[in-house]
Amino acid sequence: MTRGASRLSRLVCVDCGAARGITEILTACPGCGGLLEVVSDLASFGRSGAAWRDLFEGRRQAAASPVTRPFETSGVWRYREHVFPELDEGEIVSKPEGNTRLYPLAALGERLGFSHLFVKHEGENPTLSFKDRGMTVGVSWAKKLGVSTVACASTGDTSAALAAYAAEVPGMRGVVLVPQAKITGEQLSQALHYGATTLALETDFDGCMRVVADLTARQPVYLLNSKNPVRIEGQKSIAFEAIHDLGFTVPDWFVVPVGNAGNISAIGKGLREWLDLGVVDKKPRLAGIQASAADPFYSSYLTGWKERVTRTADETAASAIRIGAPVSHPKAQREIQYFDGVVERVTEEELLDAFALANRHGLAICPNSAVALAGAAKLRAADVIKKNDLVVVIATAHALKFSGTAAKYHEGAGRFANPPRTIPPTVDAVIDALKQQA
Ligand code: F0G
Numbered sequence: 001m002t003r004g005a006s007r008l009s010r011l012v013c014v015d016c017g018a019a020r021g022i023t024e025i026l027t028a029c030p031g032c033g034g035l036l037e038v039v040s041d042l043a044s045f046g047r048s049g050a051a052w053r054d055l056f057e058g059r060r061q062a063a064a065s066p067v068t069r070p071f072e073t074s075g076v077w078r079y080r081e082h083v084f085p086e087l088d089e090g091e092i093v094s095k096p097e098g099n100t101r102l103y104p105l106a107a108l109g110e111r112l113g114f115s116h117l118f119v120k121h122e123g124e125n126p127t128l129s130f131k132d133r134g135m136t137v138g139v140s141w142a143k144k145l146g147v148s149t150v151a152c153a154s155t156g157d158t159s160a161a162l163a164a165y166a167a168e169v170p171g172m173r174g175v176v177l178v179p180q181a182k183i184t185g186e187q188l189s190q191a192l193h194y195g196a197t198t199l200a201l202e203t204d205f206d207g208c209m210r211v212v213a214d215l216t217a218r219q220p221v222y223l224l225n226s227k228n229p230v231r232i233e234g235q236k237s238i239a240f241e242a243i244h245d246l247g248f249t250v251p252d253w254f255v256v257p258v259g260n261a262g263n264i265s266a267i268g269k270g271l272r273e274w275l276d277l278g279v280v281d282k283k284p285r286l287a288g289i290q291a292s293a294a295d296p297f298y299s300s301y302l303t304g305w306k307e308r309v310t311r312t313a314d315e316t317a318a319s320a321i322r323i324g325a326p327v328s329h330p331k332a333q334r335e336i337q338y339f340d341g342v343v344e345r346v347t348e349e350e351l352l353d354a355f356a357l358a359n360r361h362g363l364a365i366c367p368n369s370a371v372a373l374a375g376a377a378k379l380r381a382a383d384v385i386k387k388n389d390l391v392v393v394i395a396t397a398h399a400l401k402f403s404g405t406a407a408k409y410h411e412g413a414g415r416f417a418n419p420p421r422t423i424p425p426t427v428d429a430v431i432d433a434l435k436q437q438a
Contacts, residue, residue: 008085009040011229014330022086025145027216027223035330036229037269040085042277049278052082053248060244075099076133076237082273084137084233086144093140093168097132098237100124102245102392108361112377116390118251119358119373120242123365123398127190129320130238130263130396131161138224138231139165143172147222151175151215153208154225155259155320156187157397162224163194175221177201177208182319186401204313206325209260226262227327235263236270242392243280250282252389255379257372257396258288258297258343259321261332267394268335286341287385288332289375291318291351297326301343305333317352317367317405320397342384346374352409356416359399359406366402369395 011020015034020026022038029036047055056079059072071077071089075098080087102120109117122130139162142150150166150173152158159176166174174196178188182204191198201208209225216223226232243250254271256264264286274280290298294313303309313324326332336343346354354374355367365373372393379385399406410418423429 008042008044009038011036012039014334023145025147025222027213027227027229035227035328037331038084038229038233042082042085042273045081047277049280052277052279056240056244071096073099074136075241076136076234079237079240082240082270082277083237084141084230087140091140091144092136093143093165094136095126095132095164095168097125097136098241100241102242103363105361105363108358111357113380113387114376114385114391115388117376118242118246118390118392119363119365119369119395120238120245120392121363121365121395122238123369123395123401127157127160127164128398128401129157129161130235130394131157132164133237134226134231134234134262134266135161135165135224137234138162138228139169139172141230142222142224143169145222147172147220149173149175149219149221150224151177151212151221152224153177153205153212154183155179155205155322156183156401157320158225159183159196159198160187160190160194163191163196166196167194173197175199177212179204179208182322184319184402184404186403205323206313209325209327225327226260226266232262232266232328235266236273238263238394239267239270240274243274246390248280249390250280250284251392253285253287253376253385253391255287255289255372255376255391255393257318257321257368257375257394258290258332259294259323259326259368261288261297261326261328263394263396264288265328265331265335268339269331272338283339286336286339287375287379288336288341288343289372290343290345291316291321291371292345292347294318294322294324295345296324297329297332298343298345300329300333301336305337317348317355317402318371319402320366320368321371342379344375344378346371346378349414350374350378352405353415355405356409356414360416360418363395364399365395366397366399367405368397369393372396
């Protein structure tokens with residue numbers, strides 16, 4: 001795929017437009033400090049939209065033989081030219097990731113007023129969150145560049161993914177900075193299991209982000225937060241795969257939870273590229289949803305984007321998006337504007353009830369994903385999303401990373417609480433208990 005020295009991709013600053021070589025280790029524009037993005041000359045492949053669709057569908061069919069076609073089995077690398085054309089197959093570190101289910105939710109949809117509601121369950125990735133899609137690209141590229149230490153700040157899922165992918169590369173050290181006591185025990189256990197150097201900082205995510213940015217500026221340590229433009233190229237594949245799952249039908253809406261704002265930026269970028277290449281010909285709309293306790297992107301949206309609002313994020317059950325200064329704000333704002341998008345926020349009660357309700361319908365999504373679902377329901381109730389719209393909600397991580405939140409909800413007074421009861425070990429006691437609940 002890499003064409004000798006003439007590479008297809010460059011790093012381009014989203015603020016000043018300056019271009020740099022793709023192999024430069026940069027996480028911000030050296031000129032103006034702006035965010036960088038990967039721009040690849042995908043038109044040079046000379047394929048039509050139909051030819052791309054056929055290629056990807058062929059690879060999906062070929063996935064039946066993982067021994068001879070390992071990369072066709074990854075729901076990221078199946079789209080490899082469009083994900084990151086600078087890596088050859090042999091250079092890819094893949095588990096493989098992606099291939100998450102797109103759940104049609106008839107009963108839940110009906111309850112919330114949707115005729116066509118789908119959830120793309122990114123919690124079905126190897127480390128149980130969507131971060132694996134970006135991390136396979138980031139760690140593969142770090143390995144190719146000969147980097148020996150990779151690091152991130154994290155609310156718990158990026159750290160799990162970084163640790164898991166770094167663990168596959170001999171000699172690569174993973175370093176994760178997490179806000180002390182603000183990530184779940186399950187998330188923490190992942191970083192520990194995978195052998196990452198795990199540092200709990202007495203601050204919040206935004207504080208960890210500042211420290212890791214300083215660290216990577218001062219030491220030969222490669223930053224793998226979503227500020228790294230190469231990493232989030234892999235996350236474009238969420239949109240690619242969801243559209244592919246729908247037989248290359250573009251939904252009317254993608255609804256995405258927003259924290260550091262990398263994911264919604266990636267999804268928008270991927271959609272723009274597919275529109276440019278003619279792989280799809282319809283523009284979906286984007287909805288970015290935040291928790292009220294951590295709503296700077298929503299507040300900025302309310303100012304008509306005149307102000308870039310930051311805040312100290314408060315405690316929320318959606319702890320993975322407890323972020324007060326989203327790093328990718330400028331990119332995410334651009335995508336919301338391009339895709340005629342909206343930004344909404346939901347209360348703790350709304351997100352927790354959506355968490356319980358979705359899982360009551362047999363899903364296993366996390367509270368951060370429930371933010372997106374609750375936001376979709378709110379936009380539906382306000383008739384921003386129409387009843388017959390085809391809606392894809394992105395569930396970003398698995399419920400079992402947040403079992404403490406579930407236990408607390410079911411022992412509390414929530415609308416859908418289903419508390420466990422302790423009873424004597426007799427059949428009479430069981431029969432009594434069944435009668436009481438009937
Ligand atoms: N959902 C989950 C489960 C997350 O872990 C994150 C981000 C998001 C949504 C928001 O995505 O930041 O791209 O807007 N988690 C990061 C982390 C910050 O460190 O794991 P975003």
